[in-house]
Amino acid sequence: MTDPIVVMGVSGSGKSTVGAALAGRLRVPFEDADDLHPPENVAKMSRGDALDDSDRWPWLERIGEWLADHEGGGVIACSALKRKYRDQLRHHCSSVVFLHLEGGRDVIEKRQASRPGHFMPASLLTSQFETLEPLAPDEGGYVLDVSGSIDEIVEQYVVQSRLEEES
Ligand SMILES: Nc1ncnc2c1ncn2[C@@H]1O[C@H](COP(=O)(O)OP(=O)(O)OP(=O)(O)O)[C@@H](O)[C@H]1O
Numbered sequence: 452m453t454d455p456i457v458v459m460g461v462s463g464s465g466k467s468t469v470g471a472a473l474a475g476r477l478r479v480p481f482e483d484a485d486d487l488h489p490p491e492n493v494a495k496m497s498r499g500d501a502l503d504d505s506d507r508w509p510w511l512e513r514i515g516e517w518l519a520d521h522e523g524g525g526v527i528a529c530s531a532l533k534r535k536y537r538d539q540l541r542h543h544c545s546s547v548v549f550l551h552l553e554g555g556r557d558v559i560e561k562r563q564a565s566r567p568g569h570f571m572p573a574s575l576l577t578s579q580f581e582t583l584e585p586l587a588p589d590e591g592g593y594v595l596d597v598s599g600s601i602d603e604i605v606e607q608y609v610v611q612s613r614l615e616e617e618s
């Protein structure tokens with residue numbers, strides 16, 4: 452049994468890819484919160500407009516429900532850019548753990564550009580970085596550098612969480 456994990460970060464930071472690999476490693480279910488957006492949110496992002504708080508609330512409610520249903524273990528990829536969004540998720544599931552995939556704009560922009568066919572336009576990356584509120588010290592959680600390979604990032608999480616358990 453593991454606590455449910457939210458893999459967070461800006462668009463293109465690797466949440467879906469790393470999240471799926473981590474769920475495989477931990478043998479728990481994986482969900483991509485991109486698939487929980489109401490169609491109007493996807494339409495808004497697709498035309499190059501950033502979501503605002505009121506667009507995100509109903510989406511976060513669905514993610515919170517998913518977390519509450521997976522208290523015994525699960526990984527969900529969700530931007531969770533602001534502290535108040537994370538607090539909303541904690542309200543649904545107090546045991547949730549956040550894993551922030553942190554990286555510079557250069558590397559993330561390149562990865563986003565090499566991912567054709569995704570609804571999220573690269574032009575929204577600026578607003579993603581502007582909106583991002585990194586994990587505060589009192590939030591706990593993990594911050595992992597996106598520049599490593601997917602396997603390395605998963606391994607770093609596994610090692611760090613084991614060390615934390617033992618301490
Ligand atoms: N650590 C990594 N090393 C190399 N490539 C990576 C890494 N992480 C992700 N990628 C690649 O970068 C691209 C973006 O990753 P991904 O779609 O997982 O990001 P995301 O944060 O889920 O984005 P979004 O929120 O926009 O859906 C993908 O093509 C993915 O294969």
Ligand SMILES: O=C(O)[C@H](O)[C@@H](O)[C@H](O)[C@H](O)CO
Nearest residue numbers: 461462463485502530531571
């Ligand atoms: O909070 C947000 O602005 C959105 O959730 C985005 O982050 C998208 O879901 C995703 O990143 C698109 O690929």
